[in-house]
Amino acid sequence: MAQPTGEAPRLRKPSWKDPRLLIGLLLVLASTAGVVALLDSQNTTTEVYSARQDLAVGSPLTPDDVVPVPVRLGDAAGSYLSAGEQIPDGAVVTRIVSEGELIPSASLGRSDALDRKPVGLTIEDPLPSGTSTGDRVDVWVSLRTDTNSYEEPRLLLEAAEVAELTVGESALGASSSTLVQVLVGDEAMPDLLDALSNDARIAVVLNLGAGS
Structure with missing residues (x-):
């Protein structure tokens, strides 16, 4: 049987110009940036309104009925009444909101829609x-x-x-x-x-x- 001749090919050190190395580096950076952004969004607080006292169905909502509170809601922040927005004129409560409860935007409406x-x-x-x-x-x-x-x-x-x-x-x-x-x-x-x-x-x- 013939014996193999010649030297085995040597592994070459990766070059910074190797596109595979650059792509891998970009993926690592993108993943790291995504994790940082996620953690940052979870630590961000948003001010929304909570009920100062129990709010009965049909009662008008006024600034005296609410208290702004900072909370971490993430993507759910848009589902609640933001403290940065003005309470809509003529808004009434369409479902019971208990004292201290965050006020859902969906719990407000017009009296003629009750x-x-x-x-x-x-x-x-x-x-x-x-x-x-x-x-x-x-x-x-x-x-x-x-x-x-x-x-x-x-x-x-x-x-x-x-x-x-x-x-x-x-x-x-x-x-x-x-x-x-x-x-x-x-x-x-x-x-x-x-x-x-x-x-x-x-x-x-x-x-x-x-x-x-």
Whole structure:
């Protein structure tokens, strides 16, 4: 068998003029610049408005209702009311905004565009402890009959949002009744007002399975 002759080719040192070396260097620099830019954007704070107190649906939004706070929101900053912008004239709150909550831009609108309005329901049975604004409740009604009795309860509103709770007290200090303001859509409003005007029995049940 013939023996190989000659010397093995030597590896040449890469030259700065080698295009592969230049391309690799550019990729490393671009990657580093991207990481630096990402970290810088995450550390950048933006001032947006938060609610000074609970804001009910339909209430006008004024400068007295908001507090500017610096937060790190990244790309989500545009979803909230910027402290650098003027509050739109005639803006009202279209959903409940709790005290200290950042105010989403989508929670503002015009009063004539509201499709839910608060209605007060007085109930005798207290809701579970811890029930608060923003929770969801089912509203059941028992209509009065001609013989002054009541029909079987039926579900009138499902997963209605609680706008406000006011617990009344008797002379002895015990809770006597609770005024629950729920947000009612225009399509359900006639049936609810008809039940209230005819002294129907109203029961409100906390709906734990509904999203707020």
